[in-house]
């Protein structure tokens with residue numbers, strides 16, 4: 001947690017001991033703190049025509065939308081590079097689920113989507129604002145307009161972009177937008193779903209009538225207050241952090257491309273998620289690279305997944321047209337507030353010495 005979030009959490013935990021569902025004065029002040037945190041999130045994201053439902057994070061927010069569509073038998077079109085919390089919540093029935101292909105830049109194939117949206121029955125389109133593996137950002141404002149024009153619903157998983165890119169949700173008329181607090185320096189286990197049209201939603205957690213009857217359970221007041229503080233601090237840093245991280249990412253890509261001519265870059269340092277760089281080093285193992293770099297004190301990740309002793313290439317990277325061999329050599333590097341030109345140059349040197 002950032003210092004701002006930690007201080008807000010600690011203060012709220014001490015000052016608001018009441019259950020926000022109680023009518024006594026301690027309960028009422030907790031309710032007020034919870035609602036003020038909601039208002040801070042609305043202000044930070046310029047969201048004024050819906051409401052925020054607190055959840056335990058991005059996974060639960062995504063599941064709430066997908067499971068609701070599933071239980072109502074609504075057809076879902078899901079981008080091939082979404083996070084597992086969307087992909088595996090769709091259910092496997094081909095009758096109700098379609099996958100949206102991506103182009104070689106990792107963007108949704110608009111012609112294909114337009115064709116699908118000709119369906120008279122409303123569908124739910126689900127996509128990641130920025131892919132967690134490549135950082136490629138989708139033109140969500142335009143896609144939301146496309147969906148609305150045909151009377152369809154759009155769910156945007158903005159877990160990677162809230163707090164990392166300046167967002168004006170007024171310009172993004174999606175019906176559902178999910179986020180997660182730990183991605184921008186807030187507490188783990190807190191997130192939310194911004195909802196413009198609630199009729200689709202059905203509770204997945206039953207009990208009390210909290211969160212408009214859509215999510216039972218005593219609300220996490222300190223978590224919500226800390227999330228709002230973290231987002232405010234993150235937003236303040238964006239005007240300087242976005243160009244700084246993009247500059248560092250450009251430098252890293254430049255050094256790698258110069259030294260490893262067959263390296264493939266899966267991300268877009270200019271317009272993608274600031275600081276996220278994904279490479280494919282064909283013929284190498286991303287997992288081996290992760291282990292070697294960890295030995296030097298670097299925390300990076302491979303795109304592929306290990307399961308029962310086998311390694312599977314990343315769905316997100318294969319969906320951009322990479323071969324299995326290329327995708328197995330995927331490596332994702334996330335630069336952040338502590339990254340500097342020197343630390344990135346040192347990292348690049350180490351990576352290149354391993355690849356040689």
Ligand SMILES: Cc1ncc(COP(=O)(O)O)c(C=O)c1O
Nearest residue numbers: 057058059083085132159160180
């Ligand atoms: C795009 C995306 N969606 C959802 C999630 C899940 O969020 P949480 O960890 O809060 O459940 C993540 C986490 O990495 C993510 O990157």
